[in-house]
Amino acid sequence: MEHKLTISPSPHVFTGRSTRGIMGDVLIALAPALVVSAWVFGAQVLAVTVLSVACCVVFEWLIQKFLIKGPATVGNLSAVVTGVLLAFNLPSSIPLWLVILGAFIAVGVGKMTFGGLGKNPFNPALVGRVFLLIAYPVQMTSFPTATAAGAGMLDAATGATPLSLAKGILKGGGSVADVMTQMGISDLGLAIGQHSGSLGEVAAIALILGGLYLLARRVITWHIPVAVLGTMAVFSAILWGANPESYMSPLFHLLTGGALLGAFFMATDYSTSPMTRKGGIIFGVGIGLITIIIRLWGAYPEGMSFAILIMNAVVPLIDKYVKPQRFGVANRASSAASAKK
Amino acid sequence: MLKSFPKGGIHPPDNKISAGAATSVLPLPATVTVPLSQHIGAPAVAEVVKGDNVLVGQLIAKPGGFVSAAIHSPVSGTVLAVEPVAGASGVKGMAVTIRVDGDEWETSIDRSTTLVTDCGQMDPSAIIAKIAAAGIVGMGGATFPTQVKLSPPPGKKADTLIINGVECEPYLTSDHRVMLERTAETLVGVGLLARALGVSNIYIGVENNKPDAIEALRRTVGDLVRFLPPIEIVPLKVQYPQGGEKQLVKAVTGREVPSGALPIEVGCVVQNVGTALAIYEAVHKNKPLIERVVTVTGKGIARPSNFLVRMGTPVSALIEAAGGLPQDAGKVIGGGPMMGRAMSNIDAPVTKGTSGIVVMSGREAARRTETDCIKCGGCVTVCPMGLEPYLLARLAQKQRWDESEAGGVTDCIECGSCSYTCPARVPLLDWIRLGKAEVGRIIRARLNC
């Protein structure tokens, strides 16, 4: 036999899609937000991001090689995505050693303890962020003031995020109008990133752009983002409609904090979201509700990270009970009945 | 808005590089090996012994049971052996080996090309008897004996006949060529099928990537309008696996075949265009199923072709006629690349279900290394049966058959969309197929006791 032929069961053709390619697309989608962030907050943004990515990759590589003793997995770029997302959830003025710690918690605890990509129940970047937020609340809530031209005001007094500002004023009996005056920026300003906050939160338009790219590349489907943002909008609109004096507008809620970043990039994380589209909608609605509840009545000004982590925990349950509609099964009962006759 | 099935599906590149190649007749090989199991069901029982002389079209094996099919000699010559021979997958099965000597046909076979258009007068049972005698099976690849499919179980009545001209498999073009080149005969065959079933709703589903076939069918239906029952040509949106029976029924009629049932449950019978042509030849020309159109294609093949081939011809002879096995050949697939099976032995013969031979280079054929599932849900999205392939594969791996059954593993049509789409390259269908076989065995054992 001159030719040694390969034998295998069907199919014999495959898509060009790969884990690495998907992660690459996510990174491309995150790029505009990073650029805007660097423009707003200055070079420190790049330092935090690069450090976070490097730490995530190194920790994953080390753990995979020496603890799991499996084949190297860093090539699939998922650690890079985790690194960027973690950085996006940190204030740019954060001490760098905290970034290293956060990366360790994110990759080491949030991901590799469960066996690596695909097996982690919680979004690793959010595990890292929430750990830092609870353990180091001061560093994690000291945000540099945004400067329109990125003129580096990092040493300036810390600015409040629109959400914490709103929370503070509304709790103290102030009105929405007070918030708007204090904040001093319009909705348009929110959209292009003229406010302080975490790295990746500032540029609503850039995030939307990235999200659209992911949708166009079919990396994500519309179900989860639309469910998250839609629920947030509807819920806040009801309250705002009832009392526009003491509740912020839906647009404010959508453009501030981690709403867009969470809806497009964090909630859609494959490993930690439901397998079915129907499940994705339930998951998204849950995130939207919990986020608004925390924002309005919780102890923290922002609830996106907590909402996503809480719903992550529900995903196995959703996957167990929300099954795709099987072909020909709706008819089964009637056909079985007719067969019996 | 073109019709299609609503759930799942994929769009692999269609690579129909042999679509323009007119069907040519392959010269007779020196010997043919005719397996006795070319269909689903019981193997046929040999009627000849070593040393017998046979004619083209002579019965050499009779059906071995109710679900079985007769087999006729595709050549004239001397029987060299009746013994087990390794097939395309290396598994041995009984086969009749015949040394070819000339091309002497049974005299009862009408070899003229005159078109006989009658299809409304014949007795349905006579049509079915002729189909059974000719050993016709489903030629799309499933190879289910056609006479069985045309005899609905008691209490079931067909009202719709759907002819499958979809050919959704990438690369393959044999049905396409049949529809283009043998349009009138095929349509008369469709008429005969409709007569045999006593149905008046007749559709031919063709994917929209074959506009010439749709045009040819429509024109010929117009030409033969006096002879044929009304036939509707239904262009369908290109989407794999449109050619699956249940998907085609859904796309054309909107009816959903219940889980675990056959299309007859919703009054439909699906037949392939190649089968319709074979039925025409069997009924009007007395010609048993001894040859078929086979596509030989692949990116490394010098002359991608469609051949009219006698059953039992070694696949290697077809590849030779198409320009030979390329230097870098890594995989030879019997059938299309989505559902066909890679051959371990290219001297294996062409059988009734061989719709094509696809040759792939080593690089094209190699599966990429499997990595961990990232739970992207892609397999769930593309599954046309609404199953959860990732779950079924894992359950099969862990041999949890009860849960596999509850997950509907027996509904799997093995279309391969899940494995195709998986970015982590998990061989999902390999495992699911194992689970399906195992659960099927368990269910049968349960029914028997």
Added chain:
Amino acid sequence: MSVLLYTVLTLCALGIVLAVVLYFVAQKFRVEEDPRIDDAEAILPGANCGACGYPGCRGMAEALVKNDDISALYCPVGGATTMKAVGELLGKTAPEREPEVAVVRCAGSCALRGDGTAVRARLNRFDGARSCAVEAATYAGETGCSFGCLGNGDCVAVCAFDAIRMNPATGLPEVDQDKCTACGKCVVACPKRIIELRRKGPKSRRVFVSCVNKDKGGVARKACEVACIGCGKCVKVCAFEAITMDSNLAYIDPVKCKLCRKCVTECPTGAIIETGFPPRKEAPAAPVSPAASASPASPASPASPSNPATVQAEATPLVKATSAAETKPVAEKTSVAEAKPLTEAMPATETASAAEITSAAEPSASTSTSVAETPTPTSATAPTIPTIEATFETPTPTEKE
């Protein structure tokens, strides 16, 4: 401060109340169970392998306690010792069974030799899921033999005792008979039914046909050099009618076989394998073994002191003896092929003296079958080797006749 106090008090009160509730609930819903079940379970190995036919050791323990006649129950993992202990505990007669071990009945190594050939050459390359079950469902295998080992290691995956390993060079599984408990999982897992549970044999010596190919001789031989070709020579040479021929395949009945090894020498393809025997006397013939290339280790002197593992094994008479040989079937097969003049090589005097020496050196070894009695390292020194090697050549009944 008072807040703290109240909190602590509330929690304490809650704890006490719940503890009382739990106590009564536990009393009320207590399940009465025969305490002997726990005791019996403690004796069982705790592997939960299911080899006894019960779901885990607990199930087996329950069955042992419930049934008055336990002769049908047997734990192959624990073996005679465990069953005896359980029998004593429960006051029942423990069944006795011959210890068994899994043997792989395929010796068709796929390892390439220098000239690019192999004992059983791969004709194709399987590229599906790494599972014998998956491969067997679609294909006859990568080689020309449609009966032989597929090499994906389903047997390895099911083994709970790490007793079976894949040899990456040959593509064949190898059983570590010291670890093998004859639970039978691998037998079921193998879609080709290649693995058989066989009597472990006296001193772990076994002779068996290492092939399951039922093709005609020519076909089988073409696919694999060490295939059983159904020639029937072994059937003729066997004085005990232990060998039967069915569809071109010989089978040696382990009960009838007297381990004379005549069939091993007679087999023209080397399909019959002996294990646990000491290396036969060196024959000067050039190595012709088909499997020789699979291992770089020289088969010339298996008992050489330079190989501590071998020495250890050889010097642990009768019990451990085969472990080295078993895990190195290559070396063993070489000895099979090389050693032609078998019967002449055993002068009676040498045998007798060897027996004496052995019993003197290791008095308990010849009587006990317990693996636990590992000799001290000193007994495994080089000088004892020749004598112990001779020990193995105890004449079998045939040779006496």
